[in-house]
Amino acid sequence: MLEYPEWLRIPLAEWVDAVMDWILANLGGVFDWIGDVGLQVLLAVEHALLFVPWFVLVIAVGALAWRLIGKWTFGLGMAVMLLLVGVFGYWVEAMTTLSVVIVSVAIAVGIGIPAGILMAWSNPVKRVLTPILDAMQTMPSFVYLIPALMLFGLGRVPATFATLIYAIPPVIRLTDVGIREVPGDTIEAAKAFGANRWNLLFDVQLPLARPSIMVGINQTTMMALAMVVIGSMIGNRGLGMEVLLAINRVQIGKGFEAGLAIVFLAIVIDRITNAFAKGRPAKVTDAGEKTTLKG
Amino acid sequence: MSRETEAGEDRLESDIATADARASGGDVAVQVEGLWKIFGRNADRVFNSDLRQLSKTELQAKTGNIVALRDVSFEVKSGELFVLMGLSGSGKSTLIRTLIRLIEPTAGTVRIDGADVLSMPPRDLLEFRRHSISMVFQNYGLLPHHTVLQNAAYGLKLRGDDKDSREERARATLETVGLSGWEEYSPAALSGGMQQRVGLARALATDPDILLMDEPFSGLDPLIRRQLQDEFIDLQDQIGKTIVFVTHDLHEALKLGDRIAIMRDGEIVQVAEPEEILSNPHDDYVRAFTQDAPVARVYSASTVMEDPDVLLYRWQGPRAAHTELARAKHDWAFMVDKKHRYLGICTHDLVDGLIEKKVKSIDENDLDRPEPVSPDVLIEDLFGLVSAESYPLPVTDDQGRLLGVIRPRAVLEALHTPEEEGSDA
Structure with a gap:
């Protein structure tokens, strides 16, 4: 009597299954095509990363970090970390992982920024998207693997799809926040001079929201990297696969090495995207100094 | 301007x-x-x-x-x-x-x-x-990621003027508001007053x-x-x-x-x-x-400012200063430099001391230096200052040039005759 009654249940699981069956039966061809194109893109990016000699990439990352932060020690640190990934023997795996991260982040940004703009422009859109984004972020990441697996089979394409779903919320949210936080008087002034919706977007809202959007891209990238490791469970090669194999074979040392390689890759990616997010504050300071000289 | x-x-x-x-x-x-x-x-x-x-x-x-x-x-x-x-x-x-x-x-x-x-x-x-139509805002409303020039040209950009002509026009307008030479700066590097000049230039640029x-x-x-x-x-x-x-x-x-x-x-x-x-x-x-x-709140220092009786110049030596002061029968006088900038107050005692020590020039650091006020300070705000000072107040412009002096008597007179001033106007 006190047990939960059978009649007060809804068979959501069956419905979801039914929807997935329907999609597979009717749209299977579309997903096959998307899968093929996706695979070509992923392979092309991986080949490009592997085509570049390892030392060129190490030096390039070091130089980029140096330029962005302005301290050569920082650049050297980044180069050494990337080098260590190779020292552990995971260069190729790291590039595979990186290719999935790059492609999924590129798609996430391509979809996420416009979605964030729509969300900032329209309160109804925000009301609809907010709970969806909440769900996407609280859902255990493994759950995304199942539909990805069904739609695209095994391999790096479903891993990229799952990564995309998992990693896209921050860039959407922070684009929305960034645009909504643009000061009202700046918007008003631009309007007073005859700015239309697109002038406002490109001249005022996006430039002023840029720091926030860049933080969103940074977070999306980090989440993508975390998910790529989980994606190894559906056959995504790369660093995650090495960790997974090490766990299965109880090779603690090997797992530690692969794990460290992931950490180093994460730190390099985080610091560099973070430096992009902060931008170069030098310009204002320079002008400020000149001002005191002149005035 | x-x-x-x-x-x-x-x-x-x-x-x-x-x-x-x-x-x-x-x-x-x-x-x-x-x-x-x-x-x-x-x-x-x-x-x-x-x-x-x-x-x-x-x-x-x-x-x-x-x-x-x-x-x-x-x-x-x-x-x-x-x-x-x-x-x-x-x-x-x-x-x-x-x-x-x-x-x-x-x-x-x-x-x-x-x-x-x-x-x-x-x-x-x-x-x-x-x-x-154009508008100027209290909070300026400038685009922080644009330069002063781009900000001034923004209205022209929106209406579709090409880059060269709008920048030329914006430069000219910045000049009329006194901002030549600041074109390439970020607005954040400018003081509030200068930012508002940019706002004004932006408004005027579209004519x-x-x-x-x-x-x-x-x-x-x-x-x-x-x-x-x-x-x-x-x-x-x-x-x-x-x-x-x-x-x-x-x-x-x-x-x-x-x-x-x-x-x-x-x-x-x-x-x-x-x-x-x-x-x-x-x-x-x-x-x-x-x-x-009241008059004290509407009228500013410039309305009660007077010319100083004696003025000493920096390049005059102690002896010349002594002569000037003696001739005017004054114990002290304001001193300015070649550009008429206010340096301080030179007293008879200081000059005598220098002559005794056979010093040939007057060091501006030896001068008494009451804080100068701007000609735009309201009379009401001068009240506390003049009563506290033994010397009249020097009035200087924003370049530090001495424009005149304010004697306590003049301030008091202004404060005590509001009715007459009112009916005059």
């Missing part, structure tokens, strides 16, 4: 003269009739019912709607500087925004140069904002028929504010734009306005020339405003 330092009274007179000339022959540039703005839900329904007859507080208590503008009508003549003045919440900022529909009014008509602004379709409204200014100088500190007001008066003498100017500062309204509209609770209480407002306030509300403006 020139840096004239003529006395405030002269300026006031010449202003009124030009204002009269303009007001007599001018066409109507801005015509507002029966303008209403009700904020809140169902504003139209409130407007179309008897509810609109309720007072502001009654309506707010009853429906939550706020009447920001209530049946406002006025005309601004071409070339006139029309001031909207009131306390915060009186509706003046709402009113100026409805003129270009940054806020959509609930009812009424706005005609600018004959065009019915409120019935313009969106495309026409954009063109109207791009070509016919609009009408300029809207929403408390443009209110955010600035008093000295900068008065300097910009003075320069703005000179500029307006040259360009003669039609200007709607919002302020909460009576002093500013009296100084700049050809005519002043005083607003309260969304209504215009009185529209009149400055003299008329002061001498013939329409009701107690206006009177309360004007009583707030």
Whole structure:
């Protein structure tokens, strides 16, 4: 009597299954095509990363970090970390992982920024998207693997799809926040001079929201990297696969090495995207100094 | 802008003269009739019912709607500087925004140069904002990621001028507001007063028929504010734009306005020339405003400033200084350098001491140096300073040049004869 009654249940699981069956039966061809194109893109990016000699990439990352932060020690640190990934023997795996991260982040940004703009422009859109984004972020990441697996089979394409779903919320949210936080008087002034919706977007809202959007891209990238490791469970090669194999074979040392390689890759990616997010504050300071000289 | 330092009274007179000339022959540039703005839900329904007859507080208590503008009508003549003045919440900022529909009014008509602004379709409204009218904001509203030049050119960019011509025009406008050489700086590197010059340059660059200014100088500190007001008066003498100017500062309204509209609770209480407002306030509300403006609050240091009796120059030696002081029978005198910059006060004792020690020149660090004041400081603020000083107050301009001195006696006289000053005006 006190047990939960059978009649007060809804068979959501069956419905979801039914929807997935329907999609597979009717749209299977579309997903096959998307899968093929996706695979070509992923392979092309991986080949490009592997085509570049390892030392060129190490030096390039070091130089980029140096330029962005302005301290050569920082650049050297980044180069050494990337080098260590190779020292552990995971260069190729790291590039595979990186290719999935790059492609999924590129798609996430391509979809996420416009979605964030729509969300900032329209309160109804925000009301609809907010709970969806909440769900996407609280859902255990493994759950995304199942539909990805069904739609695209095994391999790096479903891993990229799952990564995309998992990693896209921050860039959407922070684009929305960034645009909504643009000061009202700046918007008003631009309007007073005859700015239309697109002038406002490109001249005022996006430039002023840029720091926030860049933080969103940074977070999306980090989440993508975390998910790529989980994606190894559906056959995504790369660093995650090495960790997974090490766990299965109880090779603690090997797992530690692969794990460290992931950490180093994460730190390099985080610091560099973070430096992009902060931008170069030098310009204002320079002008400020000149001002005191002149005035 | 020139840096004239003529006395405030002269300026006031010449202003009124030009204002009269303009007001007599001018066409109507801005015509507002029966303008209403009700904020809140169902504003139209409130407007179309008897509810609109309720007072502001009654309506707010009853429906939550706020009447920001209530049946406002006025005309601004071409070339006139029309001031909207009131306390915060009186509706003046709402009113100026409805003129270009940054806020959509609930009812009424706005005609600018004959065009019915409120019935313009969106495309026409954009063109109207791009070509016919400009606005200057209290918080500047500059684009922080653009340079000063790009900011000044922004209105021109929006209306589609090509890069070369808009930059050329923006450069010229920046020059008229005194910002040559700052084109490539970020606005963040500029002081508030300079940022507002950029805002003004941006507004003038499109060569609009009408300029809207929403408390443009209110955010600035008093000295900068008065300097910009003075320069703005000179500029307006040259360009003669039609200007709607919002302020909460009576002093500013009296100084700049050809005519002043005083607003309260969304209504215009009185529209009149400055003299008329002061001498013939329409009701107690206006009177309360004007009583707030005794001579000491309206007139500045420059009106009581006098020339110094003796002036010593830095390059004169101690002996020459001694002779000068002895001739004028003074114990001390102000000293300036070659550029007439104020250095300090040179006393007889100091000069005698130097002559005794056979020193050939006067070191400016040995001088007493009472803090100088700006010519724009209000007389009321001088009161504490002059009574505390044993010497008269030196008055300097922003370059540090000595313009004159203020003797305690002059300040006291100004404070004690408000009635006579009032009837004079």
